[in-house]
Amino acid sequence: MAAARFIIPFLALVFGLALGIKLPQNPDENPEPLKWWQQEIIYQVYPRSHQDSDGDGVGDLAGIQSRLDHFDELGVGAVWISPIYKSPMKDFGYDISNFTDIEPQFGTLESFKNLSSALKERNIKLIMDFVPNHSSDEHPWFNMSINREGIYDDFYVWKDPKGINSTTGEPIPPNNWMSVFGGSAWTFNEQRQQFYLHQFVAGQPDLNYENPEVTKAILAAVKFWLDMGVDGFRVDAVPHLFENQTFADEPVDPNRPPTALPTDWAYYQHIYTYNLPGVFDFLARFRELLDIYTWADGIERVMFVEAGVPTLDLLMEYYGTPERPIAHFPFNFEFINRVKSGFNGTNIGDVVDEWFTKMPEGQWANWLVGNHDNGRVGSRFSPSAGIVDAFNALVLLLPGNAVTYYGEEIGMQNANISWEDTVDPAGCQVGPDRYQQFSRDPERTPMHWNDDQNAGFSTANKTWLPMHPDYPEVNVEAQKNSTENSHLKVYQLLSALRQTDVWRYGSLESQAPENGSLFGFSRIYNGKGFICLFNFVDEIQTINVPQVFENIPQNATVYSTSVGFQPETAVGTTIGTDNVVIGARHSIILEF
Ligand code: GLC
Ligand code: MG
Numbered sequence: 001m002a003a004a005r006f007i008i009p010f011l012a013l014v015f016g017l018a019l020g021i022k023l024p025q026n027p028d029e030n031p032e033p034l035k036w037w038q039q040e041i042i043y044q045v046y047p048r049s050h051q052d053s054d055g056d057g058v059g060d061l062a063g064i065q066s067r068l069d070h071f072d073e074l075g076v077g078a079v080w081i082s083p084i085y086k087s088p089m090k091d092f093g094y095d096i097s098n099f100t101d102i103e104p105q106f107g108t109l110e111s112f113k114n115l116s117s118a119l120k121e122r123n124i125k126l127i128m129d130f131v132p133n134h135s136s137d138e139h140p141w142f143n144m145s146i147n148r149e150g151i152y153d154d155f156y157v158w159k160d161p162k163g164i165n166s167t168t169g170e171p172i173p174p175n176n177w178m179s180v181f182g183g184s185a186w187t188f189n190e191q192r193q194q195f196y197l198h199q200f201v202a203g204q205p206d207l208n209y210e211n212p213e214v215t216k217a218i219l220a221a222v223k224f225w226l227d228m229g230v231d232g233f234r235v236d237a238v239p240h241l242f243e244n245q246t247f248a249d250e251p252v253d254p255n256r257p258p259t260a261l262p263t264d265w266a267y268y269q270h271i272y273t274y275n276l277p278g279v280f281d282f283l284a285r286f287r288e289l290l291d292i293y294t295w296a297d298g299i300e301r302v303m304f305v306e307a308g309v310p311t312l313d314l315l316m317e318y319y320g321t322p323e324r325p326i327a328h329f330p331f332n333f334e335f336i337n338r339v340k341s342g343f344n345g346t347n348i349g350d351v352v353d354e355w356f357t358k359m360p361e362g363q364w365a366n367w368l369v370g371n372h373d374n375g376r377v378g379s380r381f382s383p384s385a386g387i388v389d390a391f392n393a394l395v396l397l398l399p400g401n402a403v404t405y406y407g408e409e410i411g412m413q414n415a416n417i418s419w420e421d422t423v424d425p426a427g428c429q430v431g432p433d434r435y436q437q438f439s440r441d442p443e444r445t446p447m448h449w450n451d452d453q454n455a456g457f458s459t460a461n462k463t464w465l466p467m468h469p470d471y472p473e474v475n476v477e478a479q480k481n482s483t484e485n486s487h488l489k490v491y492q493l494l495s496a497l498r499q500t501d502v503w504r505y506g507s508l509e510s511q512a513p514e515n516g517s518l519f520g521f522s523r524i525y526n527g528k529g530f531i532c533l534f535n536f537v538d539e540i541q542t543i544n545v546p547q548v549f550e551n552i553p554q555n556a557t558v559y560s561t562s563v564g565f566q567p568e569t570a571v572g573t574t575i576g577t578d579n580v581v582i583g584a585r586h587s588i589i590l591e592f
Pocket of ligand 2: 053057058060
């Protein structure tokens, strides 16, 4: 398409008092190489949706193993696989009935070993998803706890009823604590005649970390996987690990969302069930165990924690201190929590700047835009294709870890899942009127490999979740073979830039204009560099780059543009940096 077809409302851009952040380049003449976990892209595999090898409509380990080329083609160096342990699947694997065995739907310990060594052969690290807060109600420990057997008696959090409801005759829960998925966090067990706590579904009883035997048993499971050769863990839902032993009611949150019901988790302030100090003691022990393995052979075993705490200051505590290290990083959910539809460049700038301002010295940042609990990035914002590439560029090129949720590399969208097809307990629990607000099924539909039946994911008549109907166009093969630009091709270019010293050791300068229309950041190392410019509004914009950013030369080469970039600017051409034109909701990367 010719640029002449566009009427371009050139905005006079005033970056004015834009408050950006500046981080210097690595000052060492020969900087220390980055650690593997700092350098490598971490790709999240949702195992039920990656690749099905046996035609049952559910992904499995052999399926993942058959798709390893894709990781190489993306330049992915580490995979985090959501839980694959034995599980009745009440929360699709986050309810574990054996912490040291593989779920038969996914394979066996043998298929795990095969996958693990195939990954090692390609030098791809393997990160397990570990769920310490709860087990499945079908775990043998729970059964022994119901029967008050030996050390298992208080392996879980048991409490007597507060009383008996005089009209229904039902036992009354000990307090007002709610499950994250809605409704009381307590379920009565007839046999033991007590309530047990479950901060998620009833099939996920909370382990009792007041009991030192629990910590021992859980760390033994961690050790089992370390001995199997895994490279680290994504540790699930850690703020839920400890409960205040007064078991007092939690107060109503004065800032609760207006739509929250008294039976919703979001209705309360979780001062007695969330982010208690014991969490850090437990995680410090977890980390010590990892470090023993790291010290033995020099290859770092890592811990990434999921801690959805309300402020960045609280989150940063999960890095620990030099004296007591905790996580290698706590996941950075700021692009999900703080960047909402209708966002602008200022919001993005604030997220970037605040992370670096608040991160403790010597720590390493991380960036992500999606996961199995949040709507896909292409659907959360405008359907504009350019947005997908913009967010992939932010995630991959800012200094820090990049975490990619499967399908982000091809711009997968949320699927529309009917109530009948809904399987996620977070959706099922709240009923047909509200399930769309809570269900996580839309972002969990199977991966699109090609335009065959079920996108090449499975030969089954019915896949565990319906396929997104856009797969004939949006799939890996089509984007690989396309003669035009594609999300996948952009992703590959971004990934390649991570292999440069500019990305590894370069400075960072970020800028957002006061009117919120743009965001940009440059990375420069010893005079060489790149700059990413993002236009987040509906008008084409121009920018005089050297006027805004430091140390930008007069000319630069177009390294990559978002899919459908307008007005068309060919990759590889040299352009003047004083007049860079960026299409509406598009982004461009220049190299110099
Ligand atoms: C974490 C997981 C989520 C799961 C929950 C309970 O938040 O990301 O998917 O439902 O923990 O384990
Ligand atoms: Mg299968």
